[in-house]
Structure formats: structure tokens, C-alpha cells
Amino acid sequence: MKRKIWKIKELTPYAATLGQKYQISAYLAQILLNRNIPEEDFHSFLNHDINSIHSCLLLPDIEKAVCRIKKAINDKEKILVVGDYDVDGIMSLAIFNEFIKTSPALFSFYIPHRIKEGYGLNIEVIKQAKREKRTLIIAFDCGTNSKEEIELAHSYGIDMIIVDHHHPKDGRNNPFAFINPKRKDSKYPFTELSGAALSFKLLEALIGKDAFSMLDLVALSLVCDVVPLKGENRTLLKEGLNLLKTNNRPAVSALCKVAKIRKENITAFHIGYILGPRINASGRIASASESLRMFLSDDEKEIFSIASKLQEYNQLRKDIELDILREAEQKIENNLSQNYAIVVDGEGWHSGVLGIVASRLADKYYRPSFVISFEDGLGKGSARSIHSVHLMEALEKCSKSLSTYGGHRKAAGIEIFKEGLDEFRKNINNYIKENVEAKDLIPILDIDLKLDFNDINVNFVESLESLEPFGEENPKAMFASSSVSKKSSPKKINSGYSVWLTDGKKTLEAAVYDSGLLDILEYADKFDVAYNLQKNTYHNEPVLAIRDIAMSSDKI
Numbered sequence: 001m002k003r004k005i006w007k008i009k010e011l012t013p014y015a016a017t018l019g020q021k022y023q024i025s026a027y028l029a030q031i032l033l034n035r036n037i038p039e040e041d042f043h044s045f046l047n048h049d050i051n052s053i054h055s056c057l058l059l060p061d062i063e064k065a066v067c068r069i070k071k072a073i074n075d076k077e078k079i080l081v082v083g084d085y086d087v088d089g090i091m092s093l094a095i096f097n098e099f100i101k102t103s104p105a106l107f108s109f110y111i112p113h114r115i116k117e118g119y120g121l122n123i124e125v126i127k128q129a130k131r132e133k134r135t136l137i138i139a140f141d142c143g144t145n146s147k148e149e150i151e152l153a154h155s156y157g158i159d160m161i162i163v164d165h166h167h168p169k170d171g172r173n174n175p176f177a178f179i180n181p182k183r184k185d186s187k188y189p190f191t192e193l194s195g196a197a198l199s200f201k202l203l204e205a206l207i208g209k210d211a212f213s214m215l216d217l218v219a220l221s222l223v224c225d226v227v228p229l230k231g232e233n234r235t236l237l238k239e240g241l242n243l244l245k246t247n248n249r250p251a252v253s254a255l256c257k258v259a260k261i262r263k264e265n266i267t268a269f270h271i272g273y274i275l276g277p278r279i280n281a282s283g284r285i286a287s288a289s290e291s292l293r294m295f296l297s298d299d300e301k302e303i304f305s306i307a308s309k310l311q312e313y314n315q316l317r318k319d320i321e322l323d324i325l326r327e328a329e330q331k332i333e334n335n336l337s338q339n340y341a342i343v344v345d346g347e348g349w350h351s352g353v354l355g356i357v358a359s360r361l362a363d364k365y366y367r368p369s370f371v372i373s374f375e376d377g378l379g380k381g382s383a384r385s386i387h388s389v390h391l392m393e394a395l396e397k398c399s400k401s402l403s404t405y406g407g408h409r410k411a412a413g414i415e416i417f418k419e420g421l422d423e424f425r426k427n428i429n430n431y432i433k434e435n436v437e438a439k440d441l442i443p444i445l446d447i448d449l450k451l452d453f454n455d456i457n458v459n460f461v462e463s464l465e466s467l468e469p470f471g472e473e474n475p476k477a478m479f480a481s482s483s484v485s486k487k488s489s490p491k492k493i494n495s496g497y498s499v500w501l502t503d504g505k506k507t508l509e510a511a512v513y514d515s516g517l518l519d520i521l522e523y524a525d526k527f528d529v530a531y532n533l534q535k536n537t538y539h540n541e542p543v544l545a546i547r548d549i550a551m552s553s554d555k556i
Contacts, residue, residue, distance in 0.1 A: 003442060003443075004442070004443045004444065004445045004548055005439070005442050005443070005444050005445065006445050006447055006480065006530060006548070006550070007444055007445065007446050007447060008447040008449075008450055008480055009030070009034050009446075009447065009448055009449065011026060011027065011030050011449055011450075012030060012033070014033070015027075015029040015030035015033055016029070018032075018033075018039060018042065022042050022043065022046075024042075024046070024463070025460065025463060027449055027451075027455070027460070028463055028464070028466070028467075029042075030448065030449060031448050031449070031464075031467065031477050032045060032467075034446075034448050035230070035473065035474055037230070041231075044235070045230075045234065046466050046467075048234065048235045048238045048239065049235070050212070050215075050235060050236075050239045052235065053232050053235055053236065054188065054189050054190060054232060056201040056202070056204045056205045057205065058187055058188045058189070059179050059181060059186070059188050059198070059201055060178065060179060060180065060181075060183050060185065060186045060187070060188070061161075061177040061178050061179050062177075062179050062201065062202060062205050063205070064176070064177045065138075065161045065163075065176075065177035065179055065202065065205075066202075066205050066206055068136065068159060068161060068176060068177060069136070069138070069161070069206065070206075072106070072135070072136045073103050073106060076106065077106065077134075077135045077136055078106060078108070078132060078133055078134040078135065078136075079106055079107050079108070079134060079135075079136045079137070079138065080107075080108055080110055080125075080128075080129045080132070080134045080136070080137045080138070081093060081096060081100070081107055081108065081109050081110070081137075081138050081140070082109075082110045082111070082112075082121060082125060082137060082138070082139045082140065082142065082143070083109070083110075083111050083139075083140045083141055083142070083292075084111070084112075084119065084120065084140070084141040084142050084195070084288075085111050085112060085113070085114045085119075085283035085288035086141075086224070086225070086280055086283060086288075087220055087221055087224035087225065087276050087279045087280055088141050088194050088195045088196050088221040088224060088225040089111065089140060089141040089142065089195060089288070090111070090279060090283075090288055090291050090292050090295065091195075091196035091199070091217040091218070091220050091221040091295075092140035092141050092163070092195045092196045092198070092199040092221070093109055093111070093140060093199075093292055094214075094217055094292065094295040094296060095196055095199040095200050095203055095211075095214045095217050095218065096138070096140065096199050096202065096203060097295075097296055098203055098207070098210075098211065098213075098214055099203055099206050099207055108132070108134075109289070109292065110125060110128075111283075111287070111288045111289050111292060112125070113287060114283050114284065114288070114351065114352055115350075115351050115352060118380060118413075118415070119142065119406070119413055120139075120142035120143060120146060120406075121139055121142055121143050121146040121149040121150075122149065123148065123149060123152060125137075125149070126149050126152045126153050126156065126158070127152075129153070129156075129158055130156045130158065134158060135157065135158055135159065136158065136159050136160075136161070137153060137158055137159070137160045137161070138160075138161045138163065139160065139161070139162050139163065139164070140163045140164070140195055140196075140198075140199050141163075141164060141165070141195030141196070141199075142164060142166075142195075143160070143162040143164050143175070144162060144164040144166040144167070144168050144169075144178075144180055145166070145168065145169045145406060146162075147173040150162075150173045150174075150175050151173050153175075154173075159175075159176040160175035160176055160177075161175065161176060161177040161178075161179070162175045162177070162178045162179065162180065163179045163180075163195070163198050163199060163202055164179070164180050164195060164198070165180060165181065165182060165192075165193055165194060165195050165197075165198060165227075166180075166182070166406065166407075166408070167182055167392065167408070168180065168182060168183060168184075179198060179201075179202065180198075181193055181198075190231050190232045190233075192227050192228045192230070192231070192233060193227070193232065193233065194218070194221040194222050194225045194227050194233070195221065195225070196217060196218050196220070196221030196222075196225075197218050197221065197222065197232075197233070197236055200214055200215065200217075200218050200236075212239075213243075213247075215236060215239050215240040215243050216240050216241075216243035216244045216247060216249060216252065217240075217295070218236050218237075218240050219236070219237050219239075219240025219241050219243070219244055219271065220240075220244075220271055220275065220276065220279070222236060222237045222240070222471075223237070223268050223271040223272045223276065223469075223471055224271060224272060224276035224279070224280070226410070226411075226471070226472045227472060228472050228473035228474075229268075229469060229470070229471040229472055229473060229474040230473055230474060234469075234474070237268070237469055237471075238469065241266065241267070241268070241469060244263070244266045244271075245263060245264045245265075245266055246264075250297075250298075250300050250303045251294045251295045251297075251303055251307070252275070254294070254300075254303045254304045254306075254307035255275050255278055255279070255307050255310070256275075257304070257307070258278070258304075258307045258308055258310070258311040259274050259275065259278060259311070261274060267468070267469065268468070268469035268470060268471050269470075272471070277314055277317075278307070278310045278311060278313075278314045279291045279310065281310050281313035281314040281316075281317050282309075282310055282313055283352070284313070284317050284350075284352030284353055285313040285316055285317055285320075285352055286313060290306055290309065290310070291306070291310065293306060294306040294307060294310070317352065317353055317356075320350045320352075320353050321353040321356050321357055321360075324346065324349050324350065324353060324354075324357050324371075325357050325360055325361075327346060327349075328344045328346070328357060328361060328371060329361075329364075331344050331346075332344055332361070332365070339367065339429060340367065340368075340428075340429045340432035340433050340436070340441065341367055341368045341369070341370065341425075341428045341429050341432050342361050342362070342365055342367045342368070342369040342370065343370045343372070343421075343424065343425040343428065343429075344361070344369075344370070344371055344372070345371075345372040345373070345374055345379060345381075345421060346372075346373060346374070347373075347374050347375070348373065348374075348375060349371070349372075349373035350373070351373050351380050354371045354372070354373060354380075354381060354382040355371075355382035355384065355411065355413075357371045357382075358370065358371040358381075358382045358383055358384040359384045361384075362384040362385065362386060366386055366441060366442065366443045367386065367441065368383065368384070368385045368386060368389045368391065368394065368428070368432065369383065369384050369385075370382075370383045370414065370428070371383075372414070372416065372421070374418055377417060377418045377419075378403075378415065378416075378417060378418075379414075379415065379416045379417070379418060379421065380413070380414075380415055381413065381414045381415075381416065382411070382412070382413055382414075383395075383407070383411065383412040383413070383414060384410060384411055385409065385410045385411070385412075386440075386441075386443075387440075387444060388436050388437075388440035388441070389432060389435075389436060390409050391407060391408065391409060391410060391411065391412045392407060392408065392409060392412065394428060394431050394432065394435075395407075395412060395414065397427070397431050398424055398427040398428050398431060400423075400427075401416065401420045401421075401423045401424035401427055402414050402415065402416050402420070402424065403415040403416055403417060403420075445478065445530055445547065445548055446475070446478060447478045447479065447480045447530055448477045448478050448479060449477075449479055449480075450479070450480050450481065450482070451479045451480070451481055452481065452503060452505065452506075453481060453501075453502070453503040453505060453506035453507075453508055454505055454506050456506075456508060456533065456542050456544075457542060458535065458540055458541065458542055460533070460542070461533045461534070461535050461542045462535070464476075464477055464533060476532045477532065477533070478530060478531070478532060478547065479530070479531055479532070479533065480528060480529065480530045480531075481503055481528065481529055481531075482503075482528045482552065483503060483504070483526050483528070483552050484501050484502065484503050484526065484527055484528065484529050484552075485501070485502055485504075485525060485526055485527075486499055486500065486501055486502075486521060487500040487501065487502050487507050488500040489522075490512060490518060490521060490522070493511070495511075495513060496511055496512050496513040496514075496515075497511070497512040497513075497515075497518065498510070498511055498512075499512060499521065501529070501544065508541075508542060508543070508544055509536065509541065509542075509543050509544070510529070510531070510543065510544040510545075510546050511534075511543055511544070511545050511546065512546045513545070513546070514546075514547075517546060517548065517549045520549045520550070520551065521549055524551055524552070525552075526551075526552035527549050527550060527551055527552050528549070528550045528551075528552055529544065529546055529548070529549055530546070530547050530548040530549075530550075531544040531545055531546050531547055532544075532545040532547065533545070
């Protein structure tokens, strides 16, 4: 069982004061403080109001982009719309299509092939636009750092509008319009919107409040692109989830049908682990244009046919991923103890699943993980990180070993030539060795509060539901209790084990989903438990969903 460091936060007097002020429990107030929610945002966090979101007109260059798009339509110009091959990119295009529907003959969509072309704009896309006599390119969820492509388009007399949320690098060449809240000169109050959320903002600037009907697609992007679920993102997601459950978008209904889930029960979990992987599967295994076509089509028979194909792609993706994961783990186990980072490579590994494999490795070994597939001496790789290592900062220091790179704090993509691999492996390990302490390479379990069992009741569990939807930077609340003993032996249930625990004053049911935790549970007289809280809806009683167990007093 992997050792974890428990970081338990204290219940503060300030939380008690805020609890009284906002008529919530001190525990709930403390959880909000633990998520860095300022007092002035308590009400909006717990009670979302779609009318409170920021004006789209605050985004840099958005009015300039709107004028250019309307001029292009009035002048009957030919326009190319480019997007990324993941859920965020696909949803960006599907949202913007709500505007395109008024003049479909002028627009054409283009999504790069993940394996053949890689992420984002490329020179061939610009050359194709020139051959087709297009005079405007609108790029969603990509293009921020596409300096060469922007310069080439300009030389061809093609204007470019970039609608993106990736971090701009220094030396970037300015397109005609650059809508990105992460621009240094941006005055937009919130910087963490997804690409599709920015597409929605542009759509709102073009057509007004009718754009709000597309928030269900924004919700898909917010969860799948793992943006922080705070501030405006939280409001957009809550509104979007309501639309996902209630509106009749055929693509979503078809996906729910093939995945065997009820549309009216969709949560952020279903988006992240069931719907999102199926939408992504076409881009990983075949072409992302199939998923886009499903969202653009009005033919329900075609839509269901594509959804069924995505189901097959998703299973194939799982099989390929498992094969690569096993091969990667065999390579890693031989020299893991000497590495601060996982850098593993193979010939001809399917590049569509490298990011998922990197994520699995980062979770298992708790090291920043780089998974690279080489073909003809050129490697394309995906990276996933841990809480203590900012990928973009690390890659910037190792950039001389790379052909190119880009991404976020926790996820990135790289290109590297075979002859640079050993140097990169050495440099990335040295960087982490010099900048990260040994304790930061041990997984952390962030625990919101220490509770006695007497603190736990159904009303408290139900109050935690006001914190939903959960996700990036807003995880499920985690609690810990000490000196607990079992009142019954673990009993196998469908999804794990059920056991009754007591702290000497009160007995509660617990569910254990990780069989690796059973040894301490079986043999220790006293132990400490870390858990989320859920509800047994049949008996209307609280249940401890156990996430970790330690010998008593070892953690608390």
C-alpha cells in the first residue's frame, strides 16, 4: 500500500464566525476557506446566479473579432474554423456552429489529426487555407503560441482570430485578434475559462443571450479539460449541468444511451469518466471529426450510429492503453529508485493514449511522468505532473533538449529527437532534484477537518451537497477520525467492502473500495481513518467512504 502524508487542516475561529454570519455550519465554512474561497464569494459559491457572470466584452480583442467576423460574412469571405481534437476543442466548434448555422456556406471546419499532425495549428493548415482562397481563420483552443503559422497567414493576406486559454510565451506574434484571458494585458476578471467557455463568450458577443442555450456543451469542456471549478467556471458548470439533464440535445442523449446512464442523473463524475472519454475516443483512435459531426448533425439515426462507434473506439482505446502501460511499467521498475521523473519511451506506441498512460504512471509512482512514442527518430510525448512540479516551468528549463513543448501546470505535450532523449532525461531529473524536496515526492492526502463520529449525521452529509459539482480545485471534502475500531468484519459488497466502525461513542457504516486497506482494518485494534462522506439513501444514514487507513496515532 502506498504511503501518504496526511495534511489535516484545523477548524478556525474565523470559520465559526463566518458560519454564523452566513447561516451555515462552521465545518462548511472551514471547507470553503480550505478551497481559498474568499468570504465575499461564499454566497455565490453556494448559490450560483448565471446573471452574475462577467461581461464577454471585457475579454481582450473580442469586439475587434466580432467586427471582423461580421465583415467577413457581409463580404461573403471564405472562413476556416480550426479546433483541437479533445473534448474542449470539439465543444468549442460545436458551440460556435450555433452562429455558423446562419451562413454555413462560408465556413469550413478543420480539426488536425492527433497522430499525423499533432496538436494545434500547423503550416499545412495555413497553406490549405490559401489554396482554398480563405481570408479569415478562427482558431479555438489552440494558436496562442503558433508564431510561424500566424506569420505565414499574414504573409498570405489571411487574418487570424485566436480564441484560446493556453499560457502565452514570450515572443509570440500577434494575430489580428487574440481572445485569451491569460494575456498579460487582459482586464478580464477570471483567467481560468476553458476553450469552449471562450467560444461561448464569443458566441454571446455575436448573438446575445441565445448563446446561453449552449452551456450544456460548456459544462462538458469544463470538466474534461480539468479547469479549476471555481468562480465563473463553477457558475457555468452548474447551469450547464442543469441543461444537460433537461434539454434534448440528440448527441448527449445518444451518448447516454450507449453508455447506459440516465441523462437526468448526469453529474460531473459522469462527464469526466463516462461521456468525456467517449467523445475523446474518436480523436485518440481515428479522427475527432467524427465526434464533431455527431454534435452538428440533425439526423438522429446518424447521431446514434456515431455514438455506437465511439463506444467501440473507447473500448479499443482501453485495450491499447493497457498494453502500453504494462510495457512502460516493465521499463520503469528496473531503475525507479534513481529517478525523480519518469521518462519512458517506446517505438510506435499509439500516440492517442500517451497522456492517459502518463497520468496512470504519475498516479502510481508519484513522479512527473513523460511517455514518448518514437517513429523514424522523432518522438511525440505527453506529460502529467504532481502537485509539487509545475510542468511548464520544468520544461522551460529543459527546452534545449526538446524540439517543441506546450501545455499547463499539470499536463503538457512535447516533441523530441531520439538523440536528445538522454540529455532530456538527465536535465529533467536534475531540475526536479534541485527544486523539489524529497517529501514532495510522497503523495499528499489533503484532509479538510478532523471529526468525531458524533459530528456526523445526515443533515451534515446533505449540507456537503451544496459544494457540488466537485472537480479540479474543488474536491470532495475529506475528513479524518482517530482511534477507531471495527464493530464487524468487512463484508464483501458489489463495489467493495462494508464494515461497521466505532470511535467508542457512536457507530457508523463504512465502505472500503481499496482492498489494499484491508490488512490494517483486519488486524489493528485501533486505527485512524480518512474518508469522504456519502449517504445510504435506502436507510437515510451517513456512510464513511474510506480513502486511507493508518495505525492509530501514526497520522493524527
